[in-house]
Amino acid sequence: MVSITNVEIRNFRNIKSASFDLKNRCAVEGHNALGKTNILEAICFALTNYLLDGSSDLKSIKPKDEMNAKVSVKLTFSNERTFEKVYYENWVKTRGTEEIKLVGHTTEYYIDGAKISSVANAQKQLMELAATFMTEMATFLQQTAWLIQYK
Numbered sequence: 001m002v003s004i005t006n007v008e009i010r011n012f013r014n015i016k017s018a019s020f021d022l023k024n025r026c027a028v029e030g031h032n033a034l035g036k037t038n039i040l041e042a043i044c045f046a047l048t049n050y051l052l053d054g055s056s057d058l059k060s061i062k063p064k065d066e067m068n069a070k071v072s073v074k075l076t077f078s079n080e081r082t083f084e085k086v087y088y089e090n091w092v093k094t095r096g097t098e099e100i101k102l103v104g105h106t107t108e109y110y111i112d113g114a115k116i117s118s119v120a121n122a123q124k125q126l127m128e129l130a131a132t133f134m135t136e137m138a139t140f141l142q143q144t145a146w147l148i149q150y151k
Contacts, residue, residue: 002129004043006076011069012042012061046073046085047126058087058105067091067100074110081129084110085122 007020015035028036041051041061050056062071068091074084086108093100108115109122111129116122 003078004075005078006074007039007043008072008074008076009039009042010072011063011066012045012071012073013038013063015039015042016063042073043075046075046083059089061087062089077129079129082110082112083126083129084113086110 003022005021005023007022009015009018009020011017013035014033015038018035018039020039028039030036037052044050044052045061051060062069067089070086070088072084072086074082076082087105089105090103091100092103107119109119109126110116111122111125116125
């Protein structure tokens with residue numbers, strides 16, 4: 001069975017930079033608002049394009065204080081393969097003004113460090129990379145979302 005052995009998170013909500021070794025059982029504890037749930041949110045975002053609550057509110061995943069921050073979540077699996085998802089917003093300064101406008105966003109996907117050309121291709125390759133794991137993770141995330149919501 002394939003499992004996630006490491007998670008690297010950059011600029012995801014209040015997590016500037018963190019790496020978590022998941023080879024053995026892992027417990028995350030701490031005070032409120034330190035980012036415990038955001039670790040699961042990051043994994044969920046990387047694997048599904050959704051957050052734990054089922055929304056796809058991508059604006060909420062980047063740090064509020066950094067307009068140009070690139071959000072990235074890199075997963076390493078037990079078969080030593082990697083999957084990385086990078087999200088960033090595209091801000092453009094209108095010629096002749098000082099106004100900077102959001103004109104969209106870009107999401108990039110990498111498997112084993114190689115950029116994947118399309119979302120459909122990335123999802124297909126991710127499913128091939130960890131099909132069994134994805135089914136188990138989807139069940140786990142649904143259960144976890146319920147627990148988080150009702151605690």
